Amino acid sequence: MAQTVVGDYRSTRSASVGLRRALGRAALYTIAILLGFLLFAPILWGLISSFKPDTEIKLLPPVIFPSRWVPQNYVDVWTTKLFGVWTQNSVFIAVLATIGTVLTAALSGYSFARFRYPGRGVLFGLTIATLMLPDIVTLVPRFILFWELGWLNTYLPLIVPYWFGGTAFFIFLFRQFFMTIPTDLDEAAKIDGASYFQIFARIVLPLSGPVMATVAIIAFIDQWNSFLFPLTILNSPEKFTVSIGLRWFAISPSADSRPLDQLLLAGSMMMMAPIMVIFFCGQRYFVRGVVMSGIKG
Amino acid sequence: MAQAVARPAAASRRRSGLARQEATFGYLFLLPWLIGLTVFVIGPMIGAFVLSFTPYSLGRPLTFNGGANFVRAFTADPQFYNAVGRTLNWAVIYVPLSIVGALLTAMLLNQGLKGTNIFRTIFFMPHLVPIVASVYIWTYLLNPKYGLVNEILFRITHVDPGPGWFASKDWALPGLIILGLWAAIGGNQMLIFLAGLQGVPKDLYEVADLDGANGWQKFRNITLPMISPTVFFNLVLGIIAALQTFSNAFVATNGGPAYATWFYSLHIYASAFQFGEYGYAAALAVIFFLVLVVLTTIQFQLQKRWVYYGGEVK
Numbered sequence: 334m335a336q337t338v339v340g341d342y343r344s345t346r347s348a349s350v351g352l353r354r355a356l357g358r359a360a361l362y363t364i365a366i367l368l369g370f371l372l373f374a375p376i377l378w379g380l381i382s383s384f385k386p387d388t389e390i391k392l393l394p395p396v397i398f399p400s401r402w403v404p405q406n407y408v409d410v411w412t413t414k415l416f417g418v419w420t421q422n423s424v425f426i427a428v429l430a431t432i433g434t435v436l437t438a439a440l441s442g443y444s445f446a447r448f449r450y451p452g453r454g455v456l457f458g459l460t461i462a463t464l465m466l467p468d469i470v471t472l473v474p475r476f477i478l479f480w481e482l483g484w485l486n487t488y489l490p491l492i493v494p495y496w497f498g499g500t501a502f503f504i505f506l507f508r509q510f511f512m513t514i515p516t517d518l519d520e521a522a523k524i525d526g527a528s529y530f531q532i533f534a535r536i537v538l539p540l541s542g543p544v545m546a547t548v549a550i551i552a553f554i555d556q557w558n559s560f561l562f563p564l565t566i567l568n569s570p571e572k573f574t575v576s577i578g579l580r581w582f583a584i585s586p587s588a589d590s591r592p593l594d595q596l597l598l599a600g601s602m603m604m605m606a607p608i609m610v611i612f613f614c615g616q617r618y619f620v621r622g623v624v625m626s627g628i629k630g
Numbered sequence: 631m632a633q634a635v636a637r638p639a640a641a642s643r644r645r646s647g648l649a650r651q652e653a654t655f656g657y658l659f660l661l662p663w664l665i666g667l668t669v670f671v672i673g674p675m676i677g678a679f680v681l682s683f684t685p686y687s688l689g690r691p692l693t694f695n696g697g698a699n700f701v702r703a704f705t706a707d708p709q710f711y712n713a714v715g716r717t718l719n720w721a722v723i724y725v726p727l728s729i730v731g732a733l734l735t736a737m738l739l740n741q742g743l744k745g746t747n748i749f750r751t752i753f754f755m756p757h758l759v760p761i762v763a764s765v766y767i768w769t770y771l772l773n774p775k776y777g778l779v780n781e782i783l784f785r786i787t788h789v790d791p792g793p794g795w796f797a798s799k800d801w802a803l804p805g806l807i808i809l810g811l812w813a814a815i816g817g818n819q820m821l822i823f824l825a826g827l828q829g830v831p832k833d834l835y836e837v838a839d840l841d842g843a844n845g846w847q848k849f850r851n852i853t854l855p856m857i858s859p860t861v862f863f864n865l866v867l868g869i870i871a872a873l874q875t876f877s878n879a880f881v882a883t884n885g886g887p888a889y890a891t892w893f894y895s896l897h898i899y900a901s902a903f904q905f906g907e908y909g910y911a912a913a914l915a916v917i918f919f920l921v922l923v924v925l926t927t928i929q930f931q932l933q934k935r936w937v938y939y940g941g942e943v944k
Contacts, residue, residue: 467873478673
């Protein structure tokens with residue numbers, strides 16, 4: 334009885350409601366496709382233009398497609414300037430800093446999640462507070478510290494700090510994850526006489542693949558893109574990372590004063606490539622990490 | 631059981647021994663971060679305050695000059711107020727636009743469209759482009775003469791010349807805002823909003839439907855209150871990030887033309903690393919820090935009026 338009432342109510346309005354809903358859906362798809370195009374077009378433009386001959390990036394009127402495709406740009410980018418060296422440097426720094434971050438942020442997060450000791454709450458609060466401390470505030474003293482240590486123009490300032498807990502955000506991610514692992518296994522291992530380090534290394538870490546992947550991916554991307562700090566620390570071109578070296582295609586002209594625009598774009602694409610690969614392989618972990626940052630601890 | 635009752639003193643001693651052991655290992659696991667926090671965060675923080683009262687430059691002994699750096703910033707530095715103004719100008723425009731943009735994008739992805747995952751991935755890609763690379767792509771697209779953007783504008787409006795973008799002191803900031811929004815509206819903030827939207831219980835909307843609520847009423851009275859914690863989170867971190875914006879302006883315009891994009895971070899950077907005035911740069915950093923503390927405190931106070939935590943699962 335009740336069903337027929339609902340049925341009647343619907344049938345009188347179904348035609349107009351159905352039409353309106355269909356139109357609404359169509360509008361949403363249109364907006365989504367347009368937005369996707371707007372957001373993706375600059376990347377596509379960069380990719381296409383990185384295959385242009387050197388004179389065709391600044392043409393009047395501008396052309397979208399090259400008159401002939403020049404894959405040679407992707408060979409030249411490695412030999413003009415020090416792009417190959419910069420890439421090696423970036424990989425070296427990013428890999429070592431990421432390993433340090435994963436290991437030591439895991440230790441710290443584990444401490445906050447599983448141990449009871451005086452001052453834990455205060456220390457954790459302090460750790461979370463540093464999330465809101467802008468890097469620029471401590472930039473000058475950190476620079477002076479590394480100058481005093483004689484570490485300027487070396488990779489140490491870009492790697493060593495990450496072996497001391499990484500950053501608060503990653504500690505927080507580990508803590509949240511560890512709090513979801515049941516303690517039964519720990520207790521059982523403890524009864525069997527396992528030490529705290531054994532429990533951590535043999536029981537907890539092997540269960541922590543997802544959070545380690547999340548932290549490793551986000552930390553690596555952060556390192557790869559890092560700009561301001563390497564800019565202050567590194568001053569000889571053969572020490573540069575990709576992110577600060579790339580500028581040299583723009584600010585220092587080539588010996589024969591031919592344009593370097595196409596190489597700058599090819600270099601930009603090369604710099605982007607590893608990030609895209611990592612993102613597509615680990616998208617699940619990446620998104621989870623970002624989303625967790627929005628959840629209050 | 632009987633034993634425990636019989637020897638309560640021993641049991642509690644054993645328990646306190648275990649507690650002490652647990653505390654020791656807790657500190658031990660935390661040790662790397664305790665060192666890192668002290669040496670690379672709190673130490674430099676204190677260092678910034680100390681340096682701000684000195685005329686320090688590299689290699690000079692530490693002498694104090696009272697509050698001279700602060701007096702100079704407020705009275706004798708021709709670029710100080712310009713930097714503050716440009717930064718506020720940027721933040722006041724960019725932060726609301728990026729947050730509203732990210733929220734709208736998230737709402738679009740929350741409509742259950744087919745291919746949502748593909749859309750999400752595409753929307754997110756600009757956020758993944760390294761800032762330096764994205765600046766160069768946009769420098770070409772926004773080139774006043776050869777750029778594709780001005781070509782399209784010209785074909786539509788037939789106004790020539792078009793905006794000067796990074797070459798013009800009036801258009802450099804809008805140029806940076808376009809670049810910033812492009813990277814932001816499908817980025818991290820959007821993902822956080824999306825998670826917030828997905829956490830709103832569906833039955834609330836069903837009840838509202840029965841009451842005959844329209845789309846705007848549902849957004850205003852259900853969606854917005856339920857996701858207000860995520861809005862607050864994105865707002866606080868978004869403001870902090872916007873106020874310390876550096877890389878995009880440094881690479882695209884180097885603060886120019888005619889100091890039109892001379893953001894506060896560039897002022898700190900230039901004072902220290904171009905003019906070697908580390909003490910003065912530290913004073914600028916301290917001013918920045920204090921302003922941020924006040925701003926963030928105000929926001930945490932105000933949130934009590936508009937952020938609704940009842941919807942949290944915990």
